[in-house]
Amino acid sequence: MILITCRLSIMAQPVPAYDENIPYLMTFGNEAELHWGDDDFSQTFFFLVPKEYTDPFYIKVWDPDCGGEHDEVNGVFDTRTTYEIFGGEDCHEPDDAKGIDPVGDYKSGNLMDFKAFAVDPEYDNNWYTFGPYNPTEGEWHEYWQGYIFKIIVEGVEGNDGNMYRFYLTTDAEINRDIEGGNAFAYEYSFRMHNNPNEISHIYPFVDDKTVSVKQMNWDWDNDGIIRVVSVARQSQITKVSGDNEWVEDEFQILEGEKNTSLDLQLHKRKHNPLVRNNNVVINVRNQYDEFLQFFVLPIGGVPKYKYSIGVKQNK
Ligand SMILES: [Ca+2]
Ligand SMILES: [Ca+2]
């Protein structure tokens, strides 16, 4: 019993998080063809450290190398990936930082650490630890009442797929959650499960000025469906893309969904041919073309459809 409890707490707050059930984040080398699944060879994630936590913390990367286990070879492994950590004022606030494309001033803020990995048996199937950092080295965010840090992962050479995960931890050796800590991105680039019975989730946060949203996804390979569920929405199917293409789908936000998270449920295709090693990219924007935050621990918890709220919507 004690063992089970420990295991759950170890699994509780990696990035992606337990409820998201996403096996790996993914970034390809910039010489890969786009039909492998990465649209731009760059992924940005933000970490939120709540103001109540005042001790040093660490950002860990699991399997930062591109070689050995977990990663996707294209010919031979020849990919180099850079990891850059930013803090300071403006690490999150500028528009380019909150965008989805690696253009303009997206590397805003203070560069606190830089590390590049290629094939590296020492860090294959293993953790690399950035830090320690002090929370106040981040950018203060009034609404979320915490300090924000940024990591940018980019494939700067080669054509292979790098799979990895993050962990925000209070301890360099043992993965220990920061209570109230969270992480978010404006776009996810990731690997789907191979098992068609696994359901992954993404939780866009809908603020009170959001009226409609446009969901966009890249290279889904027609791998099943995306189902939208919320406190006010029982189930709605939204579009998925085929091979090497973007598809977009717009839908209205219901009154009861404001200040809650949506649950985008990613259901894989269950009949032949099954899709394996499926790398995909997804983002969601509002009617002002501002991107919604996908928090790994959804704001307000995992949304469950409540009949009473849904019925009110339909009047
Ligand atoms: Ca290669
Ligand atoms: Ca590896």
Ligand SMILES: [Ca+2]
């Ligand atoms: Ca890797």
Ligand SMILES: [Ca+2]
């Ligand atoms: Ca794909």
